[in-house]
Amino acid sequence: MSTLTTPHRPSGAAPHRPYRPSGLTWTVLRLHRTALYVWGAALLAAVAALIWLLAAGPDARAIVGGCDASEPFPIDCGTAHWTTTARIHASGLALVSACVTFQIYAVAVWAGAALTGRELESGTARLAWTQSVTPARWLATRLAVPAVLLTAGTTLAVLLLNWTRRAGRGDLSGGWFTMNVFISSGPVAVGYALAGLALGALAGLVLRRALPAAAAALAAAYVLHEVLDGFRMSLWPAETVTGRAALQLPHGTLVLEHGAVTGAGERLSNNMACVGTDSAAALERCVERTGLTDFWTTYQPESHFWPLQLVESGLLLAVTGLAAAAAFALLRRQHS
Structure with missing residues (x-):
């Protein structure tokens, strides 16, 4: 007569179990x-x-498809590429x-x-x-x-x-x-x-x-x-410039407010007169034509x-x- 036996385990030893992640994180x-x-x-x-x-x-x-340079409109072709x-x-x-x-x-x-x-x-x-x-x-x-x-x-x-x-x-x-x-x-x-x-x-x-x-x-x-x-844009002090610098701001600048000053000293907000003038002579002609004496801009530069x-x-x-x-x-x- 034979009997089934189990391997001897030391007293008090815990049964072997495969490792499983546990804890609150898991x-x-x-x-x-x-x-x-x-x-x-x-x-x-x-x-x-x-x-x-x-x-x-x-x-x-x-990747999206080329454009044949031999086509009759190569300039348009380049534009399509870009x-x-x-x-x-x-x-x-x-x-x-x-x-x-x-x-x-x-x-x-x-x-x-x-x-x-x-x-x-x-x-x-x-x-x-x-x-x-x-x-x-x-x-x-x-x-x-x-x-x-x-x-x-x-x-x-x-x-x-x-x-x-x-x-x-x-x-x-x-x-x-x-x-x-x-x-x-x-x-x-x-x-x-x-x-x-x-x-x-x-x-x-x-x-x-x-x-x-x-x-x-x-x-x-x-x-x-x-x-x-x-x-x-109110979380950090903005910068304000006057004169010609107010009309030609650096690239990447966020303009918050732009205005001009009349000959009578009145400040005009959101007045875009003379903005973008590319020379001192053009600015002088614009000032004479509009009757303005000064310009100002409040902005946030990219450095902020x-x-x-x-x-x-x-x-x-x-x-x-x-x-x-x-x-x-x-x-x-x-x-x-």
């Missing part, structure tokens, strides 16, 4: 893996598009820039609906709190994990965007002061993503339901985005790009910190 990644896949796919698509634009560069016309190249680069850069600029809305909606709102509505969060996970630690992990991923991914996209703009004709996508270019060219892009995350998480904790939290987070992100866009970026980034980080602090305070009050 739980967050597993619960929100769909959002992670979508974010990863979007980032890969943006990186691939920017690398293609960077590599294609001046040869884009050869137009095609410009359109490819402008459209590609504008598309990726817009995705980076407006990602705050997607992040805020997801954070409000799925990251906190749905888990509170379904009871998943309360279940976690009964398994030796404090509410504060639960929230900290849900904010930290996506914050790291958003910071890394957005930074990569911004660096590639700037590289692509410098390698080609960056002005095709707009001046440095246009909303999409400004936000997608510096740390402001990361600030918007983190602000959307914090605002969404706070909305989820306040409303504790997925759909209302998503709507509230979207509204908060919209208000923040529009307010900062409206006051952006980084001061404006840093100030706006600081405001966004302040909003992020306040929203996160409010979320923790609300959670502590609810479970004290």
Whole structure:
């Protein structure tokens, strides 16, 4: 008679199990893996598009189709070449820039609906709190994990965007002061993503339901985005010049206000008389004809790009910190 036996295991030894990731970080990644896949796919698509634009560069016309130089209108042919190249680069850069600029809305909606709102509505969060996970630690992990991923991914996209703009004709996508270019060219892009995350998480904790939290987070992100866009050029002191310098500003300058002074000393705002005169004689003739005595322009030069970026980034980080602090305070009050 034979019997089945099991291998001898030392007393007190734990059974061998294959390694599996565990912990709160892994739980967050597993619960929100769909959002992670979508974010990863979007980032890969943006990186691939920017690398293609960077590599294609001046040869884009050869990719989209050549133009026979023997055609009877070679000048028009060259124009078609340039137009095609410009359109490819402008459209590609504008598309990726817009995705980076407006990602705050997607992040805020997801954070409000799925990251906190749905888990509170379904009871998943309360279940976690009964398994030796404090509410504060639960929230900290849900904010930290996506914050790291958003910071890394957005930074990569911004660096590639700037590289692509410098390698080609960056002005095709707009001046440095246009909303999409400004936000997608510096740390402001990361600030918007983190602000959307914090605002969404706070909305989820306040409303504790997925759909209302998503709507509230979207509204908060919209208000923040529009307010900062409206006051952006007021975040750093502008420069004012008078005389002929007010009529011939450096390339890349954003004119905020331009005016003239009459012979009676009256200041006329938004008066574009004599703008663009190319010589002292032409300016003198224009002054005699219009009866003006002086000109002035208030503007933001391109050199103010980084001061404006840093100030706006600081405001966004302040909003992020306040929203996160409010979320923790609300959670502590609810479970004290």
